[in-house]
Amino acid sequence: MDVRTFQLSDYRPVTQLLETVLSEECYELTIEAFARQLSWDSELVLVASIEGExxxxxxxxIDNNKGYYYRIAVLPEYQRQGIGKLLIRSLRQRFEQRNVQKIMITADEHNEPILKMYESLGYAATDFFRSFQKLSIVAG
Structure with a gap:
């Protein structure tokens, strides 16, 4: 498995992945934030691939020297295989390389089901940023 920075050629498979995994409402919010983040700093959008897929x-x-995990998605047939945790650890390394002071997990209603995964990696409830604002407002 390979974890790397998003590339333009990944756009179609990534949007298909998000469509598959996320609810329609969550997909719309995420696509908007995804496009904004790519325009700000594409180094903080990572993909995991297996044999090129x-x-x-x-x-x-990153906003005000805080790193935020915004959205994570793994195809259903690859869930519970450590891919999400690897993506989280890889993004954490990027945050640490940039000397962020604190790392937070955006905990909106769409992320609630996976907060236990973050907890299993050592994050605590105090690391959850509960906001229903869009990424553009949080990081703008």
Missing amino acids: IVGMIIGT
């Missing part, structure tokens, strides 16, 4: 992705952002 995109199977997972994570979107992060």
